[in-house]
Amino acid sequence: MVPVKGSAGAKSRLGDLPETFPARGALAEAFALDTVAALLAAEKVQQVLVVTADPAAAAPLAALGARIVPEPPHTSVPEVTAPDASSRDPLNAAIARGIRVAQQEYPLCNVAVLTGDLPALTVPDIETALTAASAHDLAMIADEEGTGTTTLLAQAGIAMVPRFGRGSRAAHEAAGHVPLDLPATASIRRDVDTVDNLAEVLRRGVGAHTSALIARSQQ
Structure with a gap:
């Protein structure tokens, strides 16, 4: 399951991009497309759900083969399942909705939540x-810096509450998610929050959507 904000307000920390680069919203959409495309190509992945409130972002993702789960406006996670403030913010509320849909409609499947900003994601790493x-029962994958989370995982039937945001690794570990021992340079650990992150993934190699967008902007 992948949460996607859509272009409005996406990737605000990429605000200092060079003039030759695409707009932040376009980059965010390309990142999500590459993340979802890699997941759909993985043999172990049965279905990809995308939670979004943006119809413009949803259309190309649905065309890839993802199932779109509409995000109600101003959703919040009920207090009974989300005692901490981080789990009641809009991102975690959207993720919690996606988890509920996945676990209700695919009760025999394990569930993985990936952030939508993994443009270098590869099938072997998935x-x-x-x-x-x-x-x-519960696992997680830290970002390359080691303090955030790019992936949250639960076995079929095991409840999990998303705690994405600042310090999410510690929050998820405290909730019982075991950090997986993957190399720091694994593509599934390299999310893109900053201009430096973007430069790094471009050096390593990104998916077709991001690479094509970058190439068009620099012609």
Whole structure:
């Protein structure tokens, strides 16, 4: 399951992009398309759900084969399932909705939540992560810096509450998610929040949507 904000307000920390680069919203959409495309190509992935409130962002993702779960405006996670403030913000509320849909409609499937900003994501890294996660009821993958979270995982039937945001690794560990021992340079750990992150993934190699967008902007 992948949460996607849409172009409005997306990737605000990429505000200092060079003039030759695409707009932040276009980059965010390309990142999400590459993230979802890689997931759809993975043998271990049965279905990809995208939670979004943006119809413009939803259309190309649905065309790839993702199932769109509409995000109600101003959703919030009920207090009974989200005692901390981080889990009641809009992002975590949208993720919680996606988790509920996934677990209700695919009750025999394990669930993985990935952030939509993994443009360098590769199928082998997805398969490795899912295999490693199968040894734990609850698991997580930290970002490359080691303080955030790019992926949250739960075995079928196991409840999980998303706590994405600042310090999410510690929050998810405290909730029982076991950090998977993947190399720091694994593509599934390299999300893109800053201009430096973007430069790094472009050096490593990104998916077709991001690379095509960058190429068009620099012609």
